[in-house]
Amino acid sequence: MTEYEKNLPEKPESPQPLDLRGEKLKPTSAGDDKVLRMGTASIPRLITEFAIPSVVGMLINGSYAIIDSVFLGHAVGEIGLSAMTVANPIMIVFMAISMLIGNGGNALAALRLGEGKREDAERALGNVVSLSLIASVIVLIIGWNPTLVAAVLDMASATPEVRPYAQVFIQILCAGFILQCIGLGVNNFIRTCGAPNRALGTMVIGLVGSVAFNALFVLVFGWGVLGSALATVLGWACSCAAVLQYFCLRKDVPMRLRFSAMRFNLAMDRTILAFGLPSFCVQAGMAIVNFVINFQLVKYGALTPIGADDALAAIGVVQRIGQFSVMPLIGIAIALQPLLGFNYGAHNVDRVRKTLWYGIGAASSISVLMFAIVEIFAVPIAHAFGISHDGLVDFTAFAIRVQFLMLPFVGFQIVSSNYFQATGQPAKSVFLTLTRQILFLVPLLYLMPVILPDMFSQFTGLDALYFAAPVADFLSIFTTAIFVAWEMVRLRKLAALYDKK
Template identity: 25%
Template sequence: MENKENKLGTMPIPKLLFQVSFPIVISMFIQSMYNLVDSYYVGKISEAAFSAISIAFPVQNIMVGVAVGTGVGMNSLLSRHLGEKDFEKSNKVAEVGLFLGLCYGIILFLLSRIIPLPYASAQVDDAEIIGYTVDYLQVVMGLSMGVFMQIFLERVLQSTGRAVLTMLTQLIGAVINIILDPIFIFGYFGLPAMGVRGAAIATVTGQIIGAICGAIFEYKLNPELKIKKPSFDLEIIKGIYAVGIPSTITVTIQSFTIYVLNRLLSGISTSAIAAVGAYFKVQSFVFMPTFGINNGVVPIIAYNYGAKNKDRILKTIKLAFAAVTVMMIVVSSIIMIFPREILSIFSATDEMIKIGVPMLRICATSYIFAGISIVGTSIFQAFGNGILSLIDSILRQIVILLPVAYIAVKYFSINEVWWGYTIAEFASVLFVIYFMRTFVKKKLDLI
């Protein structure tokens, strides 16, 4: 029977890239449902409520980034030790991952009493939006143990090749969230209407139930690993974060960028903050296929680089770039044609539509460049260089986007803010092209 390694080295590249990428796209789609469903129902409360969860998004993003970065590092060590048939060491890594997840949950519970109010007040002056933001963050931070445990258990299942169980865990959590959102927000079946706080409670309930399902799958259906208790091991922690830190920093940079943008836009209109929030919800869906290809490219190139199969590497690179370019042209066209209809999903007010329609059309021009950039940085990672990906993120968001946004707000109009995305993504493409012709070319010439 052909094993996974043989498929990476022998299966036709188009079929292989689809086979590796498709489950990742499904998983990402399920994950994005949490925030999208919250946004859909919260938008029906008011624009102020929608603005609040947009303001809360960077904090949630950092939480998920830390959890995923930790999970990626843990998964890397777990897979390596499982490949070596060192099950004792594998169990130890999983137990350390459990320890880290519990620590983060406790820390965020304590911070949930301190951070939300000053964080919200630093971005807007509107008391209603501040109140909604505090309500939402106190719950999602205070009960963040669910998201950390869910992602931890998903990565454990992934490391042993149980991708179907991972997707099932995510699906159960997402469905629970979808069912509970309207019930908790609007107060059905005799429950009180809890508004924004209800959306947060629905989210963490879905995550907790997803984590419980993950624990059941791990203990009942995953015989390779037997996690007994949380464990502390400094060397394993170092190994986890040697791999996971670049991913975490990249997400943190994105969250910092959104935070600064919200502060800049609050001086113009809270509707602008709501419009940016809608943009990031749309973006999460637009980029899903690209991120799926992005994650599929890495193991294919890495395996064939180790096997010194230059031809398959080049075919993978060309196919990935061609696929994301076609996909981004299609989604950019859809967004440019239907921006008003897209914003209506979030119950957009007239002011939000006035700001949001040109915003979506302008930002859509950046997507073609963004697809090339995302795949390019994944190719760097496949050749063992995560630093180039991190530098690219800093270039796009800190060096270019924020200065352009600041200049636009101070000297021009709000529409010029959105052109910062296009300029930043174009600069990223130039960055990718340069290092494809230098770093990647040198790697291929050594084969």
């Protein structure tokens, strides 16, 4: 027996339901039954139960930007869409911070529940709320400091015409960031508590509130960008209130939010941030890409009849559709997280493998469907956002069709990279995430406008920007496939070692 085999932890028996003192709970506890079934129930049934609310919830979360853009596009025109495009990287950064803290804490909680360590799971929940409060204070300081917010607008390539609108939008979102951080980040813990439908309900409440307030503030009161920003924040507030009600007032939940669990634990906080780093990198990478694209759009758009402001409006539509199309794929990945984490923590290797492959199949099916929708309805999508100029409509439809050429395979990449996060391998997950968002795409955004027009004279530098995404996706998917193949070998060896023990 090798030294590694000797030090391998014993595979636990069926994880025991524990209360906050580490004592066994009665098997009739509804909250514990919901958690423990993740290690015993049918995997396809669990994935369906967890994935449907998660996918719908992520679509709802992605709908905030869509709703803002549609209302502003019709009420204010292209200048409203341009302002949203400038503010979009900031909105993505906010989501990145929320997922850094929330997804990291949720991944840790799922692993600890699988190990039967209920108290540690509750401390993870409490520390997520504490970290969210700190992050919100930092965001508020940055957003309302004139020098810092001016620097952010410069990074986002705001033109003089768009700048004042984008500034108002960003500052209001900064003031309400704590509501998003808790409403989105802590929401994931509800799924880990075995209540995916309740998690969906908290997001539906927020979306309904956002639509209602947008209609009132933008269409009725005519407040424009100001009204849209206020509507977004109030939508977050509705979700936040529903999430806090679940963890603070209900008594039949496996984890409760208590002040005693909110005391900072530096070792745990480091683990939370490490586990959440892959999710952060997904969103932060998207934000960096948005900054780069905005810069390149202003540069190459000014050289075409479309112009810089209309190019920003067009990319705003493409970005919204791009973010919306991957939301259900991220939803599948998030739904798998508690299932993968619980079974990996409980050393149920066979269930880990099956969960991954079922999840990849589900995500790939959604990818193909989303691809068909955006390819067929590219022109109506452009019209739906209030774009009316024929030349701009054609350019927007072209950009949509080109950018999503590899979408049928993106589901595999997103689910697979998230698998490494859920199973406590954040470094691999971070690397795979960066391949798609940073390592391949950012260089291509600079290279393609230089190379492609020389090779094909019918394309301008502005056209070439949209070919960078499918090329980067292809390279990232290929790299991820190599990592997954090696992981399957590692899991087989791990299962054999557990069988020996």
